[in-house]
Amino acid sequence: MSTGMYVHVPFCLTRCGYCDFNAYAGLDHLASRYVSALLREAGLAAPGWSSDQIASVFLGGGTPTTLEVAELKALLVRLRHDYAFAPDAEVTIEANPDTVDLLKLEGLLEGGFARLSMGAQSFDPLVLASLERLHDPASVRRAMREARAAGYANVNLDLIYGADGERIESWERTLRETVDLAPEHVSAYALTIEPSTPLGRKVQHGAVPPPDPDLQADMFELACELLGDAGYQHYEVSNWAKPGFACVHNLGYWERRPYLGLGAGAHSYRDDRRWWNVRPPEDYLSLVEAGTLPVGGEERLEPSDAYLEEVFLRLRILEGVPTSWVEPEKAAPFVESGLLLDHDGSLIPTERGMLVLNELVLALTA
């Protein structure tokens, strides 16, 4: 079984107003305890995954690079020891431009973190300020240069579009700067307002306008155009890659391969069962330190849940869903209106179709 492994690091220098991830500022004093707990949890969980081959590891957060290189290296060594890794396993670490320098990047690469995913978000200082990001565009360029200097050959840049005040011209500049830096992979996300975040509350109170969906659609189309022209393949709703650089780990989620999550709030999935660790880092620590798996909840997918997931996840990627899964009269209007392609036995969303994927999923599974 080809399995993904996700490791969550819940520490951040500051919290960004739009982010609803399980991440905390000011908990740095827990960092070394947390790393120990991760090592311990890896050991506790390993017997359940002994027949799996680990195809990918993804260190996400939070900001994993708030941890010391030595800690990160030790973690990966331990994981390789406790689990069976595929020879070509993809190992990704997320980083903020401000938390890395040449030395650290060299250390990470040498430690086996061969893929770097950097939160650039935007090259427009006003947009970065609107997102409450600390770094400036120059530090993204610097970090990118240093990554190359350190020897990184597989780098992703994360971008966010549609923040309050961002105009299409600004987004175009961000895309062009991104193309100029030539990362192997680009993730471009439409800003989503999560109700539980400070930004969500501002939108609710009318202090900040919600993103304009038509402008975000224009921005999406511009991304498709500019990234496509620059040789990136649009392989998932929000992801583009140079040939051969699609993210193995994330593809696993959309292809519904099993995954193991380690760390506070991390989710795991296999055989139509999904479960997740407790979210607060302190709770996570005390459970693991007491020698128990820190599971906070689980769900078992009914066949109808599994079907819905299968459709909405697979439609996100170029693979699409087998044409035979969907009643022909349900798919036909969308094929006709150019939202879906019926190609080689699969229904695949076009770029226009990707933009209204929820509607497609609901109509196809109705």
Add this chain to the structure above:
Amino acid sequence: MTELTHIRNFCIIAHIDHGKSTLADRLLELTHTVADRDMREQYLDKMDLERERGITIKAQAVRLAYRSQGVDHELNLIDTPGHVDFTYEVSRSLAACEGAVLLVDAAQGIEAQTLANFHLARDAGLVIVPVLNKIDLPQADVDETRRELAEVAGCRPEDVLAVSAKTGEGVTELIEEVVRRVPPPAGERELPLRALIFDSSFDPYRGVIAYLRVKEGLLPSRSKVRFMASAIDSEAEEAGVFAPEATPVPRLEAGEVGYLVTGLKDVHQVKVGDTVTLTGKQGAHEPLPGYREPRPMVWSGLFPAEGGDYSELREALDRLKLNDAALVYEPETSRALGFGFRCGFLGLLHMDIVKERLEREFGLELIATAPNVEFHVIRGAETIVVHNPSEMPQPGTYDHVEEPVVRATIITPAEYLGPVLELCQARRGELLDLQYLSPERAEVHYKLPLAEIIFDFFDQLKSKTRGYASLDYEPTGYEHADLVRVDVLLHGEPVDAFSSVVHREKAAQYGRQMVERLRELIPRQLFDVAIQASIGSRIVARETVKAKRKDVLAKCYGGDITRKRKLLEQQKKGKDRMRRVGRVDVPQEAFIAALRVDQKAEARK
């Protein structure tokens, strides 16, 4: 049995909030009709709904025992509805009385409905006892209101009584004056029985109860009776009086007021205004004058918000009808809203009450189409009666249309006269006359199309006069009108529920506003949705709901999948609750909001 000379039958004419129910409470207390420990506020208004709205829907008759100057008297207080929707019911209640207390809030002055009912009472030959209420209020202007009331009632200011129903001040004097001024009933007890039904209700255990005033003859407790207009005979089970709870008596005699357990099960057989007599040879030949079939003035389609609740709605309407003889309905099928009923009401208040009772007592969620009047479409010698705008024939297929008109009475502070006249003119009104009740208050009569006042006229009147103006109206027949049907089309499909019949000059504007409103209410779909208003085949307004371009979850990784699947399931549920019009999904809320009377009113400004 009480001597006729010791009986007084009277009612109280008052505007909403002028203190009728409070005065009734004091009368019950001061005459010891209700024991102190049983007393509660608004005693006579039994239904919850009435208590909350502070108005009385069902007329009631209560017997008060009162000793005046050493002689026992029987005072029958007949409670009347105060709203314009129920003018006919009021007239029947008045016909059961010899006198009326004209009750006016000393801080507010007389209101149009009070004035209209006063005219009804005077025309019916009742003796009027004018009374100022709420004299305990600091803002009461006793002298000025007394002068105004005296002028209206045509009496001397000294003849106007002053009370506080709240504190009880002056109420005993009021009772004495009722005894002194209101004449005892006339009525030959030897003549064949003729009793006037002024109200009825349905009791689940005892069937239909008639409230009646015996005009002539005797009504024994158990007797074979005939309902003359309905032409139905029945074995009456019990006669009685309300004191204030139902108390059986051996018989009711000419001059008396009470109830009759009719032995019938269908409230529609016991009609307000009908005459009860005995069957066979003992019976009267001629009914009492003044009977009229109840006639709905306002129509609206009622549809269950959830399609499956149709049979529940039918059951609920059937049950309501048991107690509401004025409610009529027939099945209606709307392409947009599915199966429902086209219902006829006495007026807007009646409509609101029925709708609220359906929702509250039967737990139904309803979509009501905008209310409309009954139109008469004239084609040669033929008159087509139209209760539903979507059934209005297309222009060119008939000669002309007639609509109901009313004579409206408006009383307003003189300073707001300008805006009031403007409002009436804007509603196609025709000024009949204008006079001053006092230098500060004017009384205006207008001829107005009923259709123009059933939406928001009263609200507009109130807002233009800071709440001081009052309104009453009576139907005066049908008149020729230049009306056209405006249809609303979604993506080319007419939506019958949105069709409306409006005056030609206002039709385009109405269409534009409806279309603009719907543009706000209809969610974006995967294609451009055209919203059009048309008169016949002519499009008079058009808006487009642009196709939805973005509806996708930006991020979906391992930790998101469960949550995002649930979001999708929610979105799916929302979609399932929508109504499909052609290819367009329309949420329930859009129908409700677009058809809401006040929103519609918004569109008419």
